[in-house]
Amino acid sequence: MPAESDMTATPSRAAAALADVPREPGAPKPDPIVIADNITRTFGGLRAVSVDHLEIQRGVITALIGPNGAGKTTFFNLLTGFDEPDTGDWSFNGTSLNKVAPHKVARMGMVRTFQLTKVLSKLTVLENMRLGATGQRGEGFLAAPFRALWSGQESANTTRARELLARFKLDAKESDFAGSLSGGQRKLLEMARALMVSPELVMLDEPMAGVNPALKQSLLGHVKSLREDGMTVLFVEHDMDMVRDISDWVVVMAQGKVIAEGPPDSIMSDQRVIDAYLGAHHDTDITQLEDVLEAEGHQALEEDGDNRE
Amino acid sequence: MEILQGAFHDAISPFALSYVLAAIGLNIHFGYTGLLNFGQAGFVAVGAYAMAVGIASFDIPFVLALLLGILAAVILALILGIPTLKLRGDYLAIVTLAAAEVLRLIFSTSFKDYFHARDGVSGFTATFRSLNPYPDTMTSFATFSRNDLWVMTVGWILVALVCVYLWLLMRSPWGRVLRSIREDEEAVRSLGKNVYWYKMQALILGGVIGAFGGFIGALGLASVQPDSFNADFTFIAFTMLILGGAARILGPVVGAVLFWGALSAIGSLLVQLASGDNPIIPPSMMSTDQASNVRFMVVGLVLMLLMIYRPQGLFGDRKEIALDAR
Numbered sequence: 001m002p003a004e005s006d007m008t009a010t011p012s013r014a015a016a017a018l019a020d021v022p023r024e025p026g027a028p029k030p031d032p033i034v035i036a037d038n039i040t041r042t043f044g045g046l047r048a049v050s051v052d053h054l055e056i057q058r059g060v061i062t063a064l065i066g067p068n069g070a071g072k073t074t075f076f077n078l079l080t081g082f083d084e085p086d087t088g089d090w091s092f093n094g095t096s097l098n099k100v101a102p103h104k105v106a107r108m109g110m111v112r113t114f115q116l117t118k119v120l121s122k123l124t125v126l127e128n129m130r131l132g133a134t135g136q137r138g139e140g141f142l143a144a145p146f147r148a149l150w151s152g153q154e155s156a157n158t159t160r161a162r163e164l165l166a167r168f169k170l171d172a173k174e175s176d177f178a179g180s181l182s183g184g185q186r187k188l189l190e191m192a193r194a195l196m197v198s199p200e201l202v203m204l205d206e207p208m209a210g211v212n213p214a215l216k217q218s219l220l221g222h223v224k225s226l227r228e229d230g231m232t233v234l235f236v237e238h239d240m241d242m243v244r245d246i247s248d249w250v251v252v253m254a255q256g257k258v259i260a261e262g263p264p265d266s267i268m269s270d271q272r273v274i275d276a277y278l279g280a281h282h283d284t285d286i287t288q289l290e291d292v293l294e295a296e297g298h299q300a301l302e303e304d305g306d307n308r309e
Numbered sequence: 310m311e312i313l314q315g316a317f318h319d320a321i322s323p324f325a326l327s328y329v330l331a332a333i334g335l336n337i338h339f340g341y342t343g344l345l346n347f348g349q350a351g352f353v354a355v356g357a358y359a360m361a362v363g364i365a366s367f368d369i370p371f372v373l374a375l376l377l378g379i380l381a382a383v384i385l386a387l388i389l390g391i392p393t394l395k396l397r398g399d400y401l402a403i404v405t406l407a408a409a410e411v412l413r414l415i416f417s418t419s420f421k422d423y424f425h426a427r428d429g430v431s432g433f434t435a436t437f438r439s440l441n442p443y444p445d446t447m448t449s450f451a452t453f454s455r456n457d458l459w460v461m462t463v464g465w466i467l468v469a470l471v472c473v474y475l476w477l478l479m480r481s482p483w484g485r486v487l488r489s490i491r492e493d494e495e496a497v498r499s500l501g502k503n504v505y506w507y508k509m510q511a512l513i514l515g516g517v518i519g520a521f522g523g524f525i526g527a528l529g530l531a532s533v534q535p536d537s538f539n540a541d542f543t544f545i546a547f548t549m550l551i552l553g554g555a556a557r558i559l560g561p562v563v564g565a566v567l568f569w570g571a572l573s574a575i576g577s578l579l580v581q582l583a584s585g586d587n588p589i590i591p592p593s594m595m596s597t598d599q600a601s602n603v604r605f606m607v608v609g610l611v612l613m614l615l616m617i618y619r620p621q622g623l624f625g626d627r628k629e630i631a632l633d634a635r
Contacts, residue, residue, distance in 0.1 A: 082495070106501035118496035120489045130482070131489050132500050138482035139502070141510050145477035154482065197500055 015248045015263070018057055023262035026053035033058040033201055033232050034079065034110075039088030041074055048074045049085070050256040056201075061223065061233040063243045063264070066253035067276065072236045073115055075253070076205055080112045081105045092201070107134060109200035115209065115236070117186040119193075121179025125170060128178050128189060129161035130154070132196025161196060168192045168222065184211040184219075191222065202226055204235040208242055220246055244268065252276070312577045318452045320570035323529025326464035327353065328569070330522030331546040332553075332561030333471060337515035339547070340555035341479065342508060343491030345398050348389070348405030349519050349546055351412045354538035355381040356520025357527040358416060362423050364433035371436040375524060382520035386513040394508045410540065417535035429534035437528055457529065464525040468562060471518055476558050487511055488556070548612060554625025563624060571611070576604040 021027050032055035041049040049071040056062050064072050077083035079090060081102035089098050092110050106112075120128050136157070137143050138150030165171045168188045173181065178189060187207055194202055207223065208216055216239075224246055226233050237243055243250060243264055250267040252260040254276040260267060267273055319325060331349050338344040359381035363374035389408055393401045416424045424430065434456075441459040443450075450458050478484050486507050489497045494504045527533045545568070546561075553564025579600040582589045595603055615622075 080499070082498070101503070102498045103501050103503050106499055111501075112499055114495070114499070118493045118499075120492035120496060122492055123485070123488060127485060131485055131497070131502075134501050136482045139486055141483060141514075144481035144483035145474060147477075147481070150482060193500065 015060070018060065018249055018263065021057075021249075023260075023266055025258040025261055027055070027261055029055040029057040031058045032056060034090065034092055034234075036079065036090035037088060039075070039078060039085050039090060041071075041078055041083065041085045047256050049078060051075065051088075051253075051258055054251065054258055056232065056234055057249060058232050059227065059230065060248040061227050061235070061246055062249045062251060063247035064234060064236045064251050064253065065238070065240075065243060065267075069255075070253040071256040072253055073205055074256075076112060076203060076236065080110060080203065082112075106197060106199075109198070110203065111194045111197045111199035111201070112203040113187075113190045113194055113205055113207065115205040117183070117190050119178040119181065119186045119189050121177060123178060124175050125165065125178050125181070125189060126158070126161060126174040128193055129165060129174075129196055130157050132193040133157040133160070134197055157196075164192045164195055167225075169218065184215040187211055188215070188219065188222075191219075195226075199231060201232045201234065204233065206236050206238065208237055208239045216242070240268070312574050312581070314452065315577050316570040316574035319573035320566045321461065321465070322453075322569070323457055323460040323464060323525055325565055325569040326461065326468065326529070327522040327526030328542075328546055328549060329468055329562050329565040330464075330471070330525060331519045331542070332549045332565050333468070333475070334515035334517075334519035334522070335543075335546055335550050336555060336557075336561045337475070337487075337511055337518070340550065340557070340560070341484065341491060342487045342511040343398065344394075344508060344512060344515075345402035346405045346512070346515065347402045347540075347543055348407075348409030349515075350538040350540065350542035351405065351409030352382050352385060352516040352519035353523040353526070353542065354409070354412055354416060354535075355385050356517075356523030357533045357538075358424065358430065358523075359520075360524055361430040361433045361527050361533040364436070365430050366423050374433070378520050378524060379517050382516040383513050386509070386516040390509045390512045394505055394512070406540065406543075409538070409543065413535050413538050416538070424535070427535065429532045431532040434528055434531045456531075460525060460529045464529075467521060467525070471521070472558050472562065479558065551622055552612065552615065554622030557622075557624050560622055560624050564622065567623070568608070572604055572608055575607050576601055579603055579607075 017030055021029055034054075034056040036051055036054045038053070039049060039051045040047065064075070066072050074083065078085045078088075079097070081097065081100055081104070084099070089096060091097060092105070092108060095108065097105055097108075097110075120131070123131070136150065137153055143149045162171060162174070165174055168191070170185065170188055170192065173185070178186070181189060187210075191202075191204065191207065204223070207219060211219060220242060223233060223235070235247075247264050250260075250262060250264050251258055252267060252270075252273050259276060260270050260273050262270070331353050334352065335346060335349050338346040338349075356378040360374040360378040363369045363377045364371065369377070385408075389401070389405055393404045417426055438456060438459070441455065443455050443458055445455075447455055449455065453461065479487075486497065486502055489502075490504055490507055497507075498504050523533075526537070546565075549564035549568045550561045551564070552568055553562065554560035579590070579595070580597050583592070583595055583597045583600060
């Protein structure tokens with residue numbers, strides 16, 4: 001881990017806290033914000049998630065990677081209350097979240113985004129943002145008809161929403177319907193909207209999927225800035241460049257289990273991870289891959305075919 | 310001229326008013342929150358029956374009877390909502406449709422001492438009529454009787470008040486949460502809103518406004534009969550809502566008035582065309598007796614064309630309706 005990163009002081013401090021953490025699955029962290037124990041979830045006969053122990057360090061960016069079907073999104077759903085596990089217990093800031101409804105999880109400061117973006121298409125961008133603010137008096141049925149009771153709060157929320165939109169370069173779009181945004185802009189809006197909740201932990205499910213390269217760079221910057229603002233980030237991603245670039249810690253899942261943990265550099269060179277996820281030929285150009293595999297007689301595929309895509 | 314007069318009469322009559330209020334309630338359910346309530350007739354029925362039976366059988370004061378009607382609608386919303394609002398939208402549709410039919414059958418077959426089966430409940434209008442401010446000497450105005458006029462005055466003032474109240478509600482953050490639930494309830498949940506509770510509030514509010522429709526309809530007809538609350542009632546109210554434009558405050562009001570107006574005008578027109586010595590429509594095609602059924606066919610055809618060419622309704626915004634019209 002390049003601890004002497006000279007970009008900002010925060011990442012090095014964040015990474016330094018993890019310097020002594022053993023690079024093994026379920027490693028205890030010095031200051032965990034989320035602790036999960038013995039979480040299992042089966043769909044019919046398939047054991048989608050089976051995590052013995054996992055801790056997420058506060059104030060750093062943790063990446064959750066793994067092949068398709070590894071159970072990453074299911075694990076996200078379980079942690080945020082959108083799905084119920086068969087067994088297990090998990091806590092956020094020391095409070096158990098077992099059987100806690102998703103909206104209460106969000107109010108505690110653990111806010112997620114979705115793999116398939118969920119913008120509210122027939123509301124404007126600004127209305128999408130305002131919806132995110134918590135503790136709105138105007139959302140109470142009795143107070144709602146009386147504008148005087150909530151207009152002050154509403155304009156404060158609007159100011160904050162406009163600041164966030166400006167930061168995410170969506171300010172020119174504020175009165176457009178969210179349904180008219182491009183895929184990448186929807187990802188940005190969803191992230192900005194999650195920030196309206198004032199979360200402590202932001203959970204991003206594939207923030208880069210379908211985002212063009214130019215927008216990717218600015219999204220990377222946004223994710224890093226969340227950490228600088230003191231938030232904890234947990235994200236699922238397939239884009240290895242992004243994982244290498246911004247994460248302080250990487251958790252690898254395969255077939256529902258956590259198979260490896262560690263800083264990105266050591267994870268990228270971990271043979272188990274390469275076998276399970278990246279494949280033995282992750283550096284090979286996709287067009288040449290067929291030739292290489294043919295030359296090897298599909299040997300690798302036969303050895304651990306289950307772990308492959 | 311007679312046709313237009315008849316159409317005008319039907320379009321603003323107490324009978325139409327009960328549909329206006331039922332459709333406004335559905336607009337909250339379906340237009341704003343995306344809840345598929347196919348049992349609005351049930352809410353209208355419990356409102357009408359609770360008020361009518363309260364006065365006719367138990368002799369309770371008029372105001373208390375109205376409160377009883379509102380309470381009945383709230384309880385019905387809770388009974389229907391608690392088990393179904395956590396499930397997918399279709400389940401609410403099935404349960405509400407069935408519940409409304411169950412209620413209608415109970416009213417038409419059971420507790421005959423109170424509900425009087427198909428004869429219906431009557432004799433509950435005395436207090437309401439005694440409050441009529443129009444002079445006794447005025448027996449009728451235009452085509453309306455003095456009693457109708459009083460019911461209509463109260464009814465249209467009620468519609469106006471309800472519309473203003475809804476306008477205030479729907480421009481507030483509360484209304485924003487409802488519209489967001491219609492779009493994607495998971496997203497709303499992920500932002501810390503109790504979606505289940507908001508859906509319950511919407512179901513209750515729309516149901517109570519439906520019960521208001523029951524009051525007005527009952528006071529207008531001076532009797533409450535079970536068969537007026539069949540499934541057709543709900544579907545006609547849905548038709549009015551979509552005709553006028555869902556998720557618009559005045560959509561269901563305009564839709565209901567136009568629907569009854571058009572239905573009445575088409576009906577009289579068909580009768581005129583089919584009657585006389587040398588009818589334009591020969592009796593072999595349609596007799597005057599059949600005109601009242603054929604008018605529904607014509608209205609149905611008009612609605613089909615409307616849905617194809619203008620799915621957002623007459624006043625709706627194509628960009629903002631529950632039906633995904635792109």
